[in-house]
Amino acid sequence: MxxxxxxxxxxxxxxxxxxxxxxxxxxxxxxxxxxxxxxxxxxxxxxxxxxxxxxxxxxxxxxxxxxxxxxxxxxxxxxxxxxxxxxxxxxxxxxxxxxxxxxxxxxxxxxxxxxxxxxxxxxxxxxxxxxxxxxxxxxxxxxxxxxxxxxxxxxxxxxxxxxxxxxxxxxxxxxxxxxxxxxxxxxxxxxxxxxxxxxxxxxxxxxxxxxxxxxxxxxxxxxNFNGATAVVTAKGNNCHPGTAFGVMINAQSMAARFHAKMPLGDTPENSQGYDGFFHLIDMHGVTEQAQLTYLIRDFDIDLFEQRKRWLTERVERCNADLLGGELSVEITDSYFxxxxxxxxxxxxxxxxxxxxxxxxxxxxxxxxxxxxxxxxxxxxxxxxxxxxxxxxxxxxxxxxxxxxxxxxxxxxxxxxxxxxxxxxxxxx
Missing domain, CATH: 3.40.630.10 (Zn peptidases)
Structure with a gap:
């Protein structure tokens, strides 16, 4: 005892x-x-x-x-x-x-x-x-x-x-x-x-x-997620707003339109469990150039690669519709x-x-x-x-x-x- x-x-x-x-x-x-x-x-x-x-x-x-x-x-x-x-x-x-x-x-x-x-x-x-x-x-x-x-x-x-x-x-x-x-x-x-x-x-x-x-x-x-970071860059053209007609290309507006057409339901706040997503983590710029930074995440490697291809193709499609300026994307893998x-x-x-x-x-x-x-x-x-x-x-x-x-x-x-x-x- x-x-x-x-x-x-x-x-x-x-x-x-x-x-x-x-x-x-x-x-x-x-x-x-x-x-x-x-x-x-x-x-x-x-x-x-x-x-x-x-x-x-x-x-x-x-x-x-x-x-x-x-x-x-x-x-x-x-x-x-x-x-x-x-x-x-x-x-x-x-x-x-x-x-x-x-x-x-x-x-x-x-x-x-x-x-x-x-x-x-x-x-x-x-x-x-x-x-x-x-x-x-x-x-x-x-x-x-x-x-x-x-x-x-x-x-x-x-x-x-x-x-x-x-x-x-x-x-x-x-x-x-x-x-x-x-x-x-x-x-x-x-x-x-x-x-x-x-x-x-x-x-x-x-x-x-x-x-x-x-x-x-x-x-x-x-x-864990397969992860990558994508930086979408919008290149425009700046000039004095008083003489902007036909000359100015606002990169910030280009970036805003690009993001507005992203699948906004495919985001962290709308996903759980094994769902993947695109996550906008930073946006900044001026009239001449603007950038959007996204995290790309998915557990399934095939879906992960599909997400990267989809974003790249979407940039290309947007470029085809632009009257001026240019969008580009750089994707860097982070981990698997x-x-x-x-x-x-x-x-x-x-x-x-x-x-x-x-x-x-x-x-x-x-x-x-x-x-x-x-x-x-x-x-x-x-x-x-x-x-x-x-x-x-x-x-x-x-x-x-x-x-x-x-x-x-x-x-x-x-x-x-x-x-x-x-x-x-x-x-x-």
Missing amino acids: WMSLLSSVDFFCGYYDMKQAILNRFLRYIQFDTQSDPKQQQCPSTFGQMALADQLKQELIKLRFSEVNLTENGYLTATVPATVAGVPVIGFIAHLDTAPDFNGAHVNPQIIENYAGTDIRLNASEKLNVTEFPVLNNYVGQTLITTDGTSLLGGDDKAGIAEIVTALASLLEDPASQHGEIRLCFTPDEEIGRGADGFDVAGFGAEWAYTVDGGGIGSLEFE NMRDQFHGHQHIIDIAKQAMQNRNVQPVIEPIRGATDGSRLSYMGLPCPNLFTGGHNFHGKHEFICLESMIKATEVIIEIALLTAKRYQESD
Whole structure:
């Protein structure tokens, strides 16, 4: 009886220690403004990412991680040494940057304990509305962390960083735990599609890895959009408006007419699940020249290629109807669906599923309506499914995360390490 009671006390003490560690780390990390900037060519694209990476480097050294290294381009790696032999090296990956879509500076988080299931007031004019975000109903009685309505929160992906550091630090603190060598990497500029650009797969040395960059509890993702970016350029002719008759060709008007005839129902706000879309993300210009930038997304590679052909042909048809000026399009592939890279590697997904079940988390298998560093890394020889962080509504003022889900994500990372060792020890 006393042993049973002691075990319970140890469990609850360990749980609350982990809860406080995750919360403290997360609140500390989100104070760094790490928004990436697609207009900058250097890596990392912003100073704040390197500032956070340097702080994390010092933290990992203090926690006694091995082989802590920060490159001049902002890739931070470290190692948890193996406690048993004969186990494949695995890795966990998260990204330092936050999205450039919405303000990421001066994050002022709000902590709602024992959430009552009602609307959450963020500030005088903004709130998290249960009707608009019914997923809130899943978190009654739990602890939520929200924004104050003026910035994003930064859970994408500072939650992943906090969970990885806490999980692997826990393994380091427990010499009796049995696991193989574990590598971590925190990458820059994932949100602008460059996170894998400087990733040294061979130097990382893992047979496979998991990005910790997903959403709500239980999410396990191993397929994603095929993605490309299309830039449609309208070239016109400028002159003084007082003498414009028969001379001026307004490129902005050309661009506006082009977009007005796009399939406006085939957009992110009108699609879900495995639906693809065209997404206008930027439009700018002057009379002389204007540009429209679209994201092209589809899970099916044939439909993806069809979308690219359709857009190219549509530009050609529009040109044939123009009395003056010219439209052109440049399409650049960004990444491809990583699903095909898991043929013959089902055990990577099975281990993650079993780890969730062992920690009383129901796996939710769903496609990523986007991509992660793992999407590209899988094509670079490092298979990388994506694990949940516990957050929702990333990239905007309505972002929130559940602290209890963050704890579960941390437990799942630990369990994956232990299960991997157990699987390979049993096979011997």
